[in-house]
Amino acid sequence: MRLTRLSLSFFIALTVNQSLVFASPLVDQQQIYAFYQTVFPQLPFKDYADGVYAIDADAKTSWLAINEFPPYEFELEEGKALFQKAFNNGKHYADCFSNEGIAIAQLYPQWNIKTQSITTLATAINDCRIVNHAEPLKFAEDEITKITAYMAYTSRGQKINTVIPSDPAALTAYELGKTYFYQRRGQLNFSCASCHVQNAGKFIRSEILSPALGHTTHWPAYRLKTGKLGSLHRRFIVCNTLIRAPIDKAQSPALRQLEFFLSNMSNGLTLNGPSVRK
Amino acid sequence: MLTARRHFIKQILAISSYAAGLSFSHLSLADWVSSHFQKQALKDSFNQIFPEQTLQTSDRIYLKLPKTAENGSVVPITITSTIPNVDTIYIFSEKNPVPLVAQFSIDPDLETYLGARFKMQETCDVIVVLKASDEYYQARQRVKVTLGGCGG
Amino acid sequence: MSTIKIRSKQFPDYTLVRVLVAHPMETGRNKNEDTDELIPAHFIQTLTFKHNGKVLSQCQMGYGISKNPFFSYKIKTAKAGDMVSISWQDNLNYSDTLEHII
Numbered sequence A: 001m002r003l004t005r006l007s008l009s010f011f012i013a014l015t016v017n018q019s020l021v022f023a024s025p026l027v028d029q030q031q032i033y034a035f036y037q038t039v040f041p042q043l044p045f046k047d048y049a050d051g052v053y054a055i056d057a058d059a060k061t062s063w064l065a066i067n068e069f070p071p072y073e074f075e076l077e078e079g080k081a082l083f084q085k086a087f088n089n090g091k092h093y094a095d096c097f098s099n100e101g102i103a104i105a106q107l108y109p110q111w112n113i114k115t116q117s118i119t120t121l122a123t124a125i126n127d128c129r130i131v132n133h134a135e136p137l138k139f140a141e142d143e144i145t146k147i148t149a150y151m152a153y154t155s156r157g158q159k160i161n162t163v164i165p166s167d168p169a170a171l172t173a174y175e176l177g178k179t180y181f182y183q184r185r186g187q188l189n190f191s192c193a194s195c196h197v198q199n200a201g202k203f204i205r206s207e208i209l210s211p212a213l214g215h216t217t218h219w220p221a222y223r224l225k226t227g228k229l230g231s232l233h234r235r236f237i238v239c240n241t242l243i244r245a246p247i248d249k250a251q252s253p254a255l256r257q258l259e260f261f262l263s264n265m266s267n268g269l270t271l272n273g274p275s276v277r278k
Numbered sequence B: 001m002l003t004a005r006r007h008f009i010k011q012i013l014a015i016s017s018y019a020a021g022l023s024f025s026h027l028s029l030a031d032w033v034s035s036h037f038q039k040q041a042l043k044d045s046f047n048q049i050f051p052e053q054t055l056q057t058s059d060r061i062y063l064k065l066p067k068t069a070e071n072g073s074v075v076p077i078t079i080t081s082t083i084p085n086v087d088t089i090y091i092f093s094e095k096n097p098v099p100l101v102a103q104f105s106i107d108p109d110l111e112t113y114l115g116a117r118f119k120m121q122e123t124c125d126v127i128v129v130l131k132a133s134d135e136y137y138q139a140r141q142r143v144k145v146t147l148g149g150c151g152g
Numbered sequence C: 001m002s003t004i005k006i007r008s009k010q011f012p013d014y015t016l017v018r019v020l021v022a023h024p025m026e027t028g029r030n031k032n033e034d035t036d037e038l039i040p041a042h043f044i045q046t047l048t049f050k051h052n053g054k055v056l057s058q059c060q061m062g063y064g065i066s067k068n069p070f071f072s073y074k075i076k077t078a079k080a081g082d083m084v085s086i087s088w089q090d091n092l093n094y095s096d097t098l099e100h101i102i
Helices: A003-019 A025-037 A045-053 A058-066 A073-084 A122-131 A142-155 A170-182 A192-196 A233-240 A253-265 B002-027 B042-049
Strands: A111-113 A117-119 A219-224 A227-232 A275-277 B055-057 B059-066 B075-081 B086-093 B100-103 B111-120 B124-132 B133-147 C004-010 C014-023 C045-049 C055-061 C070-075 C083-090 C095-101
Touching: A025 A170, A025 A192, A045 A058, A058 A111, A058 A275, A073 A142, A111 A170, A117 A122, A117 A253, A117 C014, A122 A142, A142 A227, A142 B100, A142 C070, A170 A192, A170 A253, A219 C045, A233 A253, B042 B100, B059 B124, B059 B133, B075 B086, B075 B124, B075 B133, B086 B111, C004 C083, C014 C045, C014 C083, C045 C070
Parallel strands: A219 A275, B055 B133
Antiparallel strands: A111 A117, A219 A227, B059 B075, B075 B111, B086 B100, B086 B124, B100 C055, B111 C070, B124 B133, C004 C014, C014 C070, C045 C055, C045 C083, C083 C095
16 A cells, blocks of 8 residues: 555654554554655565665675674673673573573563563663662663673574553553654754654765664664664664754663654564664 | 773783783784874875885776765775785775875785775775785775764 | 684685774774863784784784774685684784684
């Protein structure tokens, strides 16, 4: 079904203004994919997992060259060691996760029925630490990012599987994430959608804007600019900083809801983190 | 960031104090020719490194480079050549403060093939010079380095 | 943990050797964001690639090589069981070395 940009914008505006009666994560995913197909008619669904490299051939040649021996290998190695290290009580991260924490990143973020909130891989790592009497890690610092890098690495090839149960609270959380995504903010008055939906594939100065579909496949990302791995939430914060919007902290409810929304959008895409970005 | 650097230096100190004890003598095999790595214009760099030499433009040197560097901090290059007996490869980035990026001796047991990643300050030519049988050959390719966007 | 990673892959006519080194390759022109002070230059100056103890390539580099330097080579004559090594030294006199069996 082909949707014009105009009709989709109208539909989005309509949906966001409606109550959650119409909230349907699956329909949202289908519609946004249908929209992106009008922008990138030749692009197969699975290629969205490569982000901007799926739509910028020249940048892709550099990216592939760097992927031959990616510079995040050192941090990844550290992440593996951190993941395997026992807590003081002798337990391990493997004891907290299904399948001993291997190849399970695609299950996050997930709705936690008990706490009635969204658990991301990062918060799950800290939950594990707390249960085992270890100090929780700061989300903005490197240690937790390295651990998620290792867990993402073991999850390569898995398909994103964000489940949003029909629990009204879960749907509300999803809807809040969706609202965040489409809501204009900051001095520059952009929403995430301004760049990553309405202008996906176009240039902003010298860069091509990536579509939001596929945004959650490749984290953490080693940025050539910073020379180190950074998390998805760090990227949200950088984007908000650039549009001069108030900052929501890493793993805050707002950003977890945003991740929940984006991850649902990318359901079915293959995980390929950690990854290199410019 | 400072913490990361301190950590790295601690790591390096730990490694080098071990390595230094074992094999320091091997490592001063060749002195670093600091004069090659001075801040100067490209033509001065050429005059200094290749005094009174002609750098013949050759179509037998193949440079794999992006048209546009996504990030000037990491530009991947692959160099191959069908010129026989290459013994040295030089990589220059024309407008870098220090135009000579690196030079590599190449033993006959190696193919004339080299991969590396280097920094480019701005849009300019990347020039690769090969020395083979006491002759010098060059090839160059322009790479665009853009600034700004939303990568931040 | 070593600062050096070496990977090799055999092809019919050559052995591809790829090297990644953990090193800041600091130019000395960047400022520390917090203190606003210049971060001192800290970069590898020489890197030596050997095969069975013989030097195949000696690299002299400046801070124009990217952070976490990468190099790749093709050896004509190597075979499984051979040893290759990478050694580096930087401007602050730190160094490291690693051997790898093909």
